Amino acid sequence: MLQRLSHLLGTEALTSEQIAFILDQAKPFQEFQRHPLKKLATLRGKTVAMAFFESSTRTRISFTTAAARLGADTMALQAESSSLKKGESLLDTVRTLEAMRPDGIVIRHASSGAPDFVARRLEIPVVNAGDGTHEHPTQALLDALTIRDRKGKLEGRNVTILGDILHSRVARSNIHLLSKFGVRITLCGPAMWVPRELERLAANLRVVHRVEEALDGADVVMVLRVQTERIHEPALAPDEYIAGYQLTPARLRLAQPDALVLHPGPIVRGLEIDSAVADGPQSGVLEQVTNGLAIRMALLYHLIGGAAADAPHPAKDRSNASD
Amino acid sequence: MRVVEKRQLLSAEEIGRTLSRLAHEIVENSGGAKDLALIGVRRRGVPLSERLAKQIRDFAKADVPVGTLDITLYRDDLSTIGQQPVVQSTQIDFPVDDRDLVIVDDVLYTGRTIRAAMNGLFDLGRPRRIRLCVLIDRGHRELPVEASFIGRTVQTSDTEIVEVRLQEIDGEERVVLVDRVP
Secondary structure (H helix, E strand, O other), X not given: OOOOOOOEOOOOOOOHHHHHHHHHHHHHHHHHOOOOOOOOOOOOOOEEEEEEOOOOOHHHHHHHHHHHHOOOEEEEEEHHHOHHHHOOOHHHHHHHHHHOOOOEEEEEEOOOOHHHHHHOOOOOOEEEEEEOOOEOHHHHHHHXXXXXXXXXXXXXXXXXEXXXXXXXXXXXXXXXXXXXXXXXXEEEOOOOXXXXXXXXXXXXXXXXXXXXXXXXXXXXXXXXXXXXXXXXXXXXXXXHHHHHHOEOHHHHOOOOOOOEEEOOOOOOEOOOEXXXXXXXXXXXXXXXHHHHHHHHHHHHHHHHOXXXXXXXXXXXXXXXXXX | OEEEEEXXXXXXXXXXXXXXXXXXXXXXXOOOOOOEEEEEEOOOHHHHHHHHHHHHHHHHOOOOOEEEEOOHHHOOOEEOOOOOOOOOOOEOXXXXXXXXXXXXXXXXXXXXXXXXXXXXXXXXXXXXXXXXXXXXXXXXXXXXXXXXXXXEEOOOOOOEEEEEEOHHHHOOOEEEEEEEEO
């Protein structure tokens, strides 16, 4: 029997069954994005608090849209305009939000572990929308969904992650998730961003510093954004990064002929990726955005949507019980 | 709580004859099969709708499109206890606008499933007409919903359950009335 989630704090603690369940549950929501009327009443009367203590555009819009399409209302807290600027502690802010009785809370915070800290103190489901350099689980789930759609399955695929792995919560969530499905992972980037110690994160994981070697035979190439805001010293000149690691059409030809290119966005064109690749036929970037909505809808439904009072066991439902 | 079988309502042969009659009634009352489409409600409405479409293809030489509707997201009885229903896919690969739709389900009981199914269909467009075809109408309506095509009307008490068992899902073919006894 599947263990129902009470929070989503990261992919590390999830079982492969739980991950597969969320991916499967996202399928009907993928179809739903093509409906002419994109509004359900499933979470009508529920409220989801959006606590973004760190600036975010796409993740915040994606969660807000996912909640809206399920019929839920949202209340938003933005770092720039919040009382955080006035010195309120994280716990006080979150308790204040909780006192307004939301049914779930989505948190992004610059400190690793902040969602976990909050989850241990609140009664409602907490979703991590990115915490420091720790995890960004919904991004890894939507990446996995995109890979599964394009490549049929996750098992046995070669996935190369390119860029600043050390500071990337996207990379960390992806490594934890993919390694549970027997994916062979290659990490590649400048040595100060991709230290050897990362090989201890998972089995079937290797660190490579030459991009040509990392791309050879890859089924999926995941390009990370070079995160200037998380690097306090300019450790590497952009020209050097471009020369060594930019994903160009010529380099992409070293991967499998139909290799899928992913990027969590926002893309810095001409830095980590060449425009011809970002917009090319192998790019799954826009699918990732749509899949993000499906994953977040599935997740909010799972965490906040209730069960049917008389719900039959899925394996042996009887017509009248569900009538 | 135990569940005991009280009596058989329909045999495999009777299910077959009933579906054949329902298929003829649907075509006859629709002035032909033009614009007609069947929508099977998960789970047992799905094989029933496929069988009806096959019958119509055989005797009316008309291909009636068949869609599948999952109503989980439209239910009105989600609470915070118990088992959460799993969302399955809705597959309706044709535009429902201006279509003459027939919702197909196994048992009509409270009418809430059909209310949910209609909400689901309206999210996909604006059908010209929606009618309902059920194998068994067992009464006890909680909403003003009636079926246009009924296989068999059965008087039941509200502790009883009508179980439709179909080859495609249950590996056997019959309809039985069971009762819950303490």
